[in-house]
Amino acid sequence: MNPEIISLAKQFHFGVISQNKYIVPQNLTGEAFILDLFRAEAKSREDRAAANRLRQAKFPAYKNFEDFDTDSQKGVTAKELEILAKLEWLESLYNLILIGPPGTGKTHIALAIGNKAVCQGCKIAFTTMDNLVHILKTQEISVKSQNRLRWFKKCELLIVDEFGYLPVSRAEANFFSLISELYEKASIVITSNKGFEGWAEIVGDSILATALLDRLTHRCQILNLTGDGWRVANRKQIFDNHQ
Secondary structure, three states: OOHHHHHHHHHOOOHHHHOOOOOOOOOOOHHHHHHHHHHHHHHHHHHHHHHHHHHHHOOOOOOOOOOOOOOOOEOOOHHHHHHHHHOHHHHOOOEEEEEOOOOOOHHHHHHHHHHHHHHOOOOEEEEEHHHHHHHHHHOOOOHHHHHHHHHHHHOOEEEEEEEOOOOOOHHHHHHHHHHHHHOOOOEEEEEEOOOHHHHHHHHOOHHHHHHHHHHHOOOEEEEEOEOOOHHHHOOOOHHHHHO
16 A cells, blocks of 8 residues: 555554554445545454454453343342343443342342443443452552553443452441532442442441441342352262262
8 A cells, every 4th residue: 555645654653554454345436445445444444443442341251141040049020130131220320239148140230230331332340349449549649550540430330249258347437429520420239249238347337337328229239149059059069070
């Protein structure tokens, strides 16, 4: 390709040309050629944006709704999963709180929502509560924590996993500040092994817990998942394949 074209493409950030990703069709000329070129650039930019959204989300694994077993995992129906999968509730800034013992599918549903939302162009962030506490504690001294917190505040959906597994001391009132800042600006999904009656113990302050729940549950769907833990029911052992 003409070196001047490549130089101008770099100047105007036309990636498909400047990075030699565009193959010039032999049968296209005039407006048809220009349209094909712009479509290629638009797709390239969307692919890069999608890859960046996925990288920023920091999902620990890929999960989808199709693999969730509503027969063994109680507390949510196939119809309810279908409603969640449409993601329309994100546009209305609803929250979702998933409560239940380990292995009942809380994180699976949260990740299925997150993975699908990323594919549809949403900015998502996934974090465990333990990691979030670390970020909030170190935000004043760590550039990495500052950048991550900044992304949380830009997101359309924040997923906080494993709330309640470890106590959150009074010093982490910054968590309440984050939730308050996101209130009516983004959706929040929280998974927890404890019901609301135990949240005061988690945050170490009944007044703070009440204020937290007031914001989270204003527009919120609450799912109480029960049933046998999936990991226990599907436990595998080394000797299983040698019998």
